Amino acid sequence: MTPFRPGNNRSLNLEDIAAKAGVSRSTVSRVINNSPNVSAQTRQRVLEVIEAEGFAPNPAARALVTQRTQVIGVVIPQIPAVVFEDAYYFPTLLQGVSRVTSQHDYAMLLWLGQSDQDEERFYKRIERNRLMDGVILASAPSDDPLIEHFLRTDTPFVMVERAERHRNRISYVSVDNIAAAQQAVTHLIHLGRRRIGTITGKLAIPDGRDRLEGYRRALYEAGLPLDPALIVEGDFTHRSGYEGMKRLLEQRVDALFAASDITARGALLAMQEAGVCVPDDVAVVGFDDLATATQVTPPLTTIRQPIEEKGARAAELLIRLIEGSLRGPQQILLPTQLIIRQSCGANKSTPRT
């Protein structure tokens, strides 16, 4: 990396390397871009010079002509509520994205929405930025203006939630939240629970709505009534779990399906304070299988979703869309898994791990 600094002697370019290797600019370019039309010995010689000089081509010059930057963007518009509470989720997702971009030699430009700040400015900055070959859009509400913009400008992008509004034009990587939630709630039903409450996630986000839908379907399939009083709207946060559970306790629920582990933890706290025993009085199932799931008492039964893989697959898909080896829209659902620990009461002896 060689940014400009006062007095900086300019860094090497193709011509310099060419001179040192006794060839032309073009040949060096061919070597760097793995063009086949270079003799083995010439290639060898050039590579040696490149290595010795630690040369790397100027990405700006390259981008100027190729119209490619080898940079993808990751946009997370909804910082405050979601990211900070569910703090495990985003680093993990980013980790997955990072793993794949690294493999494919892309860099990752991160855009975090600011709660306090001008939203319009945020969007404008992203829309005007022309440094990105494509974008991963995470936890965006389904009416996010960027969706329209990317569609209109034909910008490759991948969402990490199920798309709704333009569902047949949008690529995404997600899990089957409906089926997963249904499995979680059905599990509670099989354990004999009948008054099952739920604290939902943010209902502006498909994941939140889908998990609620899964809850509904499980009750319906089991022929149980759908009691609105047992559904508390939350937003994935700890607080919404804590407050929501207080209300559900008044309804004398015997089980809880929480839309995230963080929310479940908030609910656990409320029950602990109320002297309610988990799982004997109330059985609990969470969602995500964050690290925190095993760090509470009792350890949480939950739905494991492959967050890191979600990020990785999204990045992979995006890069293929950018490079044209795949055409959109592509929609991928990754499998989830019900992880049974103690909080649901099905299992008295599972270890913490």
Next chain:
Amino acid sequence: MTPFRPGNNRSLNLEDIAAKAGVSRSTVSRVINNSPNVSAQTRQRVLEVIEAEGFAPNPAARALVTQRTQVIGVVIPQIPAVVFEDAYYFPTLLQGVSRVTSQHDYAMLLWLGQSDQDEERFYKRIERNRLMDGVILASAPSDDPLIEHFLRTDTPFVMVERAERHRNRISYVSVDNIAAAQQAVTHLIHLGRRRIGTITGKLAIPDGRDRLEGYRRALYEAGLPLDPALIVEGDFTHRSGYEGMKRLLEQRVDALFAASDITARGALLAMQEAGVCVPDDVAVVGFDDLATATQVTPPLTTIRQPIEEKGARAAELLIRLIEGSLRGPQQILLPTQLIIRQSCGANKSTPRT
């Protein structure tokens, strides 16, 4: 954003805008760069065209000549142990960085170390990348090879921990971990605790070492013996808190200073399982004041450090170094605050917030 796509009609450039406004390329450039030598009415006309067309100058072309990209990097080499456990820390730090880069119209390139993957490749990719005007280096071990590299290549960079090895050549933004830890432990001493154990952070990282040093100094100042058996080496993780506390309980400690809130939570869990009462049997003080501190029972007494501000100040400093309005090295220590809740036993009635 207008990446290349097959069949894409090339996006607008200065010349196009100039034609539409009836001026020359140069004048448009002057308007965009706020050069004073443009008549008010010309400027007005050009701005209108720019707005109407949604034009933004091609950053690659601009970077090619200015040698500036308006991009800073954020490098976090130590993902696995630190980021995932202490998951609140990094999003918050990034949030702070993002707030400031957004204000100054910089973009943020994120580099996450991969646990499983070729470390050398990671460093090489960063060193070779020439898209960054400067770098923020977070949670790097003090012998991180990037430090040497940035110094050698004269790349502006800022660390968010106290620098050690080249301390008089490196800019950083941190908190006074030593003083903060000392305050925490002194607080325990004032509460009458005498067998105070500590579970340290990662000792390869200055923050970890400094917090241990603060612990030492507090004991020394109070004339208490320094018992090596009461010092358990950890790494900021929940697990190290859980395991570490088991060992400390054998030593019959009456207080714990944990190097992070996550670690404190692990310790709390171990004590809960052992039937040890907090704060009556063992008083606990953590570090960081993460959201989780108020979400456990009892709520954690802890040292609050301004993580978001740390990121923001680091970004601000970096940008000033890049733009030359400040010369390095600059070293900034932000204030911390002892937040007293119930886990130390000093306060029986504080609410959760």
Next chain:
DNA sequence: CAACTTATTGGGAGCGCTCCCATAACGGCG
């Protein structure tokens, strides 16, 4: 009113790369 500033504006050069085309080198073959 000529000479001289000063405020605007236009256009050439060049940043470092890729792409295209022209040229050179090289065998193999009739």
Next chain:
DNA sequence: CGCCGTTATGGGAGCGCTCCCAATAAGTTG
């Protein structure tokens, strides 16, 4: 041994911008 298809190499053009300098317009002054 001349001809032709490869294969390898070199150099021009141009991506879209900024910077510099020249040119023009406009205003000032002796």
